[in-house]
Each structure stands twice: as structure tokens, then as C-alpha cells.
Amino acid sequence: MSNFNDYWERKRPLTVHELLAELENIEDGNHYKYDVYITPPTDAGNDTDEDSGEEDCQNPDRLNHNQLDAEAELYINDKPVTEENNVEDNTPTTSSIPSNPHKKVRKATSVIQEKPKWVVDDLKNPICENWSESLLPPISLGAENHSLDFFELFMPAQLVLFLVKHTVQYAASKNRQLTVSVEDMYAFLGILYVSGYNVLPRRRMYWEENDDVQNRLISTSMRRKTFEDIFRNLHAADNSVLDPTDRMAKVRPLIVALNRLFMDYAPIEQSISIDESMIPYFGRHGCKQFIRGKPIRFGFKSWVMATRLGYCLQFNLYQGRRVNDKQDCGLGESVVYNFADVLQTHFENLKFSLFFDNFFTSVKLLTTLGERRIGGTGTVRINRTGNCNLPNDQYYKKTERGSYNHKIDEANNILAVRWKDNSIVTLLSNQYGVKPLQSAARYSAKEKKKVYIPPPNVVSMYNKYMGGVDQFDNNIATYRISMRGKKWYMPIIMWMFDTAMNNAWRLARNVGKSLDNLAFRREVGQALLKKYGKLPLRNGPTSNYSYPLAARRNTKHIILTNQLRRRCAVCKSKTVKACSTCQVPLHDKCFSAFHPNN
Incomplete structure (x- = not known):
């Protein structure tokens, strides 16, 4: 502890990093207990894209760089820690290092390993x-298959029927009458995907007949009121049986279903990256995060495991430290362990190499992965x-x-x-x-x-394979669904729909299709609306008359008056006149239009 004895000759106090390094070099046969008090660090306005450490951190390996650079104060328990005497004594000794007494302190107990x-x-x-x-x-799909075939792998009829069931159930719980079919839900998804690359400031404008915004494909596939009713009641869980300990229970069934489909149809590779992905959200919710320096600073954070080109293998939404989380490891380590469990469960005979950044990496993590025969590479905090x-x-x-x-x-x-x-x-x-x-x-x-x-080779491999999640984020952000809802879970559901579309595109590319992201989304969006869309009925009463054109030309027709008041077959206005042969209500001015060449 030469640095401690020479402390008073120093011009500045020891930092937390320097103090912990000295403690690790002590050959302490009596195993004294050391308490380190950390002065609250200041960022001095510096922006960073790193997550902060965990709250109330008791492990020095989980401190962030601001805490490591802060001034520290050391307290040594005079009583050695033994098996018979493991009682904490907080009486400080005179070998403490002074710090600013006016600042609040945070306690972190060092662990001798x-x-x-x-x-x-x-x-x-x-x-x-x-x-x-x-x-x-x-x-059995190949390059000759339509893009819709790949999309329906990740959004099958069973999953769409599940959404229909809970959407109708939620509407009934709110005393709303709603009738939705599987075809309606597919058409609804088609409109959402079209809004990703054909963006309008208000979703009602897709049904307007003005020349500057008219979209005939959408307006002829579903009525605006039907779309609004589905969007308003869209649900992916039964509210009567939600898990009170799961803050994402409203979307948990959809998360589980999609994760299973993503693994079943994955073009699997050995090198896989693990990172965080942000879902934009600006409302109020306990799980909303703020990460300074990120392209999306406000929103929900999702842990994502992806291949090099952006195929999402698994994802899970972050909801804070939970009681049932593993307490013997940090947050980043537990995320990697959970994803590693999924890989080894689905692919028992394959060996994987994982890549992650400094939020996850530690010597303990790589040691544990090595025991499980899983490769690991990542940047690391000092x-x-x-x-x-x-x-x-x-x-x-x-x-x-x-x-x-x-x-x-x-x-x-x-x-x-x-x-x-x-x-x-x-x-x-x-x-x-x-x-x-x-x-x-x-x-x-x-x-x-x-x-x-x-x-070095390790640096090149890290740069080559670590960007999978960033590529996944870029694929989604380019043509993200633009329609927003007021409920907190709507951005998450829209993000999951976008993830399913992204995975369908990446799978299609792997089997030989040459469409880019935009062309693939357009092809799927148009196919959904043309295949499942229904031509809406016209507003107001419609005429049921259908008389062959040839009969209207070749037969002698006479106008009759004083007939039953009905709507004209041409202009739809009411009239008391009709054709003697066709028995169709017609005005005098509409008679020639209905009977060409007569």
C-alpha cells in the first residue's frame, strides 16, 4: 500500500479505479474487509452512447467510467473476516483517504476474487x-416464390387469427361491436406496411379522393371506419389473465410466438451479435428509457440477437431489474446467458461465436461461455x-x-x-x-x-460481425410503419410487425431473391391488399338493376310515367318514370345513356 502512505504527497486524491487496483495487489493474509465510498461523478456535459451502471451497484466490475474516475475514500475493518467471525464493523480507521465532505456518497463493497x-x-x-x-x-421456398409466401411464414394464419380473437374480445369488453375476419386483419397489415414507404401526415388522408393524396389501392381494399376500428382495438393478449409481475404482459404472447417463428426459419450462422435496439416512444411508461447519443434517445429498449446482415433471431424487451432475475451476475451478462440458452436449445450440435460491446463484456462472462463451449468476443471497460x-x-x-x-x-x-x-x-x-x-x-x-x-485478427473479426443489430435497426428505420397510436404498447406491436417483415426479406435474400428492402415491402404490401382486401360498398343506397347491354340495344323501349317512385339506374336520383321493357327507373335525360343506339 505504498500509494496510500504517499497519499499526502500527491496533489490529487486517488480515483476509484486506482484505489481498486491497489486493493487487488494487496497480499492480505488476514482478509480484511474494505469499504470504498465513491463521490458522485459529474459528466461535465459530455455525451456518451454507453448505458450507465446499475443502480445501487455493489460490484466494482459493473461501475461505469464516470464512477471509476471519481474520487474515492477507503475504510478498512480492523477485524479480519474469518469463517467464525464474519460480522461487519463499520468503524473507520485513520488510514482513510479524504474526499469532499459536502458531497453525498455512494457505498460499494469490494469483492476479493x-x-x-x-x-x-x-x-x-x-x-x-x-x-x-x-x-x-x-x-421449400426459393427465388421463384412470391414475396408474400416468405412473409406468411412469419405471420401465419394461426397468428393472425390469434390477433383477431383478442382484438374482438377487447372491443367487446369496451361495449363496442366489432366484426373482424382473418382477411380483414391481413388487409389491415397491408395498409400498415404501405404507410412505411408512402408516408402521409394523417392516416385518414389515405382514404381521401383529392388528387394530391389519393391512394386507390388502400381506399378500395378497406373502409376507413373498419381500419380505425381495428387500429383502436388491436390487442395481443387477454386482459383478464395478465401476469401482474410482467410489465410487458400485454404483448408477451406475441413476443413468444414471433421468437419461436424467428428461430424456426432462421438462416443460422456461427457468428452472431448481441446488442440493444430502441423502439421510439415519447409517452409515459415505467419502462421507457433515455440513452444519450443514440439515434433514438427515447423509447423502449429491446435486447436483440441478430446475424451479420440483420436477421433478428431473438429479442426481449427490457423492463428493469426484476426480483426473479439472476443475482449472481450483471444485467449484461444475464442477457448473453439467456440468448446462449436459446441457441443451445434450438441447435444442440452447433457451436456459436457471440459478439457484444462493452456493456456486456467481462472476464467472468467469457469464462462462463468458455465452459459452455461458446465463443465470445467484445470490447471491454477498463x-x-x-x-x-x-x-x-x-x-x-x-x-x-x-x-x-x-x-x-x-x-x-x-x-x-x-x-x-x-x-x-x-x-x-x-x-x-x-x-x-x-x-x-x-x-x-x-x-x-x-x-x-x-x-489484430480479433479486432477485424469484431468489426466484421458486431454490426448485425445495427444493420437490423437500419433495415427497420428506413421504412418504419408510420401510423401511431396513443396506447403505450402500439409502438411495440408496430415494431414487431416491422421485425417480421425484415426477417422475411432477409430469408428471401438468403434463398436467392434479388429484391431490395423497398421492393420487397412494396410487393408484400400490394399483395396483401389485392389478395385480402374487399371492395367497400358505396355510401347510400345502391341500385340492384343489372340488364344486359345487348338487350338494351336490340329491344324497343318506351318511357312510362306515373310509376313507383324509385332511384334512377343512371344518376341515382329518384324518379317516377321507367322503361317499359327493362322495368328500370330512368329520367328522360338518362334514358338515352341507359339505352345506347336506341
Whole structure:
């Protein structure tokens, strides 16, 4: 504890990161209990795209970078912690490090763990063998099939019937009379998808007859009132049997059904990315999140597992820490474990390699994945490297772009790498090593030209496969359903409909269809409206007269007066005149129009 004794000679107090590093280096035979008090950090207006740490965090590995850079205060329990005496004594000793006494403090108890032994070496034994080809699902569809066939895999008639059932049930609970068929619900989905690429400021404008906004395909497929009734009552669960502990119970049945379909028809690959996806929402709800620096800052957060090109394999909505969540691991670790369980359940004989960012990555996570024979690669925060003493940022400021250092924990087969690019990045992996070095093109402002730098293999693999969820977000955001509802769960349901469309397109591309995202959505939207849409009845009474045109031409017709007052077969206005032969009510002015060449 030389740094502690020299503290008073320092010009600034120790940070949390420095203090924890000193504690991990202590050879403490008596196992004293250390309490670290953290002064509340300030962001100084800096924006970040990282999530903050968990509230009331008791694990130093889960602190964010602002907390690690904050000033710290150490309290040492004089009484050693033994099996017979494991009682906490909060009496502070005189070896405490002062901090600002006017600031509130947050308590975090450090956990003494066995430190990994890091040596300078490269990863030689990946966790699982590489297989590069994509495995297609057992379906008979090919490039010659219509786009609607792929869409109906993810939105089958059984699932649509489920939506119809609960939509009608909800309307009945509100004393509303609603009659909806499976065909009506398919046509309803078609209108939603058309609104994604043909956006109008108000949804009622799709049924207007004005030349600037008229959409004949929509207006001739479903009446506006029918659409509004379905949109108003759309439901995916029975409100009488909702789980009170599940804050997403209103959409849980649809989540379960879609996740099962996504796995059944997945073009599965070995390298899979795990990340968060935001669903835009600006109303009030306890699960709404705010993440600074994201393209979508306000909304619901969904954990997504996706392939490299954006096929969503699984998703689950974040609703905060729950009582039944695993308490022996962090939030990010539990998300990865749950997705890994799904993969190993559906594909028992396949070995996967997962990619994630610094919100999820830790030495503990990669150790556990290695025990389950699952590869893992991710960027990592500096306090989760298992005390791997790689050079600090000051060292890399003096080195060239592309320089790196690496070490390996041989016991757990985990590689740690720090590499300098535009910024300094740290990665952990149990699947990829440093060699062979790759080549990456960068623009050099100093030399005014493109230069090539040699990134480690693990960095290249991370850059290649980590962007699957970002690609998935981009696919949806480009032609997102534009119709909004006032209920909190409507954005989630619309997002799930968009996810089903995205997966249908990605599957079609995998089997050889060459349509891009827009062309595929247009083809599906038009097919839904033409196949399932119903021509609405005209407003007001309609004429039931149907007289062959040939008979109207070849027969002698005379106008009769003083007939029963009925509507004219041509202009629909009432008249007391009619044709003697056709027995059709007609005005004098409409007689010649009804009887051509007569």
C-alpha cells in the first residue's frame, strides 16, 4: 500500500479505479474487509452512447467510467473476516483517504476474487471450430416464390387469427361491436406496411379522393371506419389473465410466438451479435428509457440477437431489474446467458461465436461461455479486464497508429488486447487471437492520403460481425410503419410487425431473391391488399338493376310515367318514370345513356 502512505504527497486524491487496483495487489493474509465510498461523478456535459451502471451497484466490475474516475475514500475493518467471525464493523480507521465532505456518497463493497494470471502470449486454442457457411431452414421456398409466401411464414394464419380473437374480445369488453375476419386483419397489415414507404401526415388522408393524396389501392381494399376500428382495438393478449409481475404482459404472447417463428426459419450462422435496439416512444411508461447519443434517445429498449446482415433471431424487451432475475451476475451478462440458452436449445450440435460491446463484456462472462463451449468476443471497460496490466492511455499517446499489446489468461483461455486506432480500444476474446494480422484502410490527415494499418485478427473479426443489430435497426428505420397510436404498447406491436417483415426479406435474400428492402415491402404490401382486401360498398343506397347491354340495344323501349317512385339506374336520383321493357327507373335525360343506339 505504498500509494496510500504517499497519499499526502500527491496533489490529487486517488480515483476509484486506482484505489481498486491497489486493493487487488494487496497480499492480505488476514482478509480484511474494505469499504470504498465513491463521490458522485459529474459528466461535465459530455455525451456518451454507453448505458450507465446499475443502480445501487455493489460490484466494482459493473461501475461505469464516470464512477471509476471519481474520487474515492477507503475504510478498512480492523477485524479480519474469518469463517467464525464474519460480522461487519463499520468503524473507520485513520488510514482513510479524504474526499469532499459536502458531497453525498455512494457505498460499494469490494469483492476479493482470485486474480487471473496474465502472460504475454497469443490465443492458440479457440473455443469452437469455425464453420463459415449459412445453414438455411428446412423450407421449400426459393427465388421463384412470391414475396408474400416468405412473409406468411412469419405471420401465419394461426397468428393472425390469434390477433383477431383478442382484438374482438377487447372491443367487446369496451361495449363496442366489432366484426373482424382473418382477411380483414391481413388487409389491415397491408395498409400498415404501405404507410412505411408512402408516408402521409394523417392516416385518414389515405382514404381521401383529392388528387394530391389519393391512394386507390388502400381506399378500395378497406373502409376507413373498419381500419380505425381495428387500429383502436388491436390487442395481443387477454386482459383478464395478465401476469401482474410482467410489465410487458400485454404483448408477451406475441413476443413468444414471433421468437419461436424467428428461430424456426432462421438462416443460422456461427457468428452472431448481441446488442440493444430502441423502439421510439415519447409517452409515459415505467419502462421507457433515455440513452444519450443514440439515434433514438427515447423509447423502449429491446435486447436483440441478430446475424451479420440483420436477421433478428431473438429479442426481449427490457423492463428493469426484476426480483426473479439472476443475482449472481450483471444485467449484461444475464442477457448473453439467456440468448446462449436459446441457441443451445434450438441447435444442440452447433457451436456459436457471440459478439457484444462493452456493456456486456467481462472476464467472468467469457469464462462462463468458455465452459459452455461458446465463443465470445467484445470490447471491454477498463475495470472488467481482470486486473490485466496492459499499458495505459498515456503510453499509447506516444505510439503510432495501429500499435497494440496483448496478454492471455491461460487458465481460462482468454485474450486481452489493447489497440490504437482513432481511439484506444480494449477487447477480450476466447475465440480469436492476434495473429494473423489483417489490413485496414484509414485516411491519414498528416499524409493527406489513405494508409493501411495492421489490426489484430480479433479486432477485424469484431468489426466484421458486431454490426448485425445495427444493420437490423437500419433495415427497420428506413421504412418504419408510420401510423401511431396513443396506447403505450402500439409502438411495440408496430415494431414487431416491422421485425417480421425484415426477417422475411432477409430469408428471401438468403434463398436467392434479388429484391431490395423497398421492393420487397412494396410487393408484400400490394399483395396483401389485392389478395385480402374487399371492395367497400358505396355510401347510400345502391341500385340492384343489372340488364344486359345487348338487350338494351336490340329491344324497343318506351318511357312510362306515373310509376313507383324509385332511384334512377343512371344518376341515382329518384324518379317516377321507367322503361317499359327493362322495368328500370330512368329520367328522360338518362334514358338515352341507359339505352345506347336506341
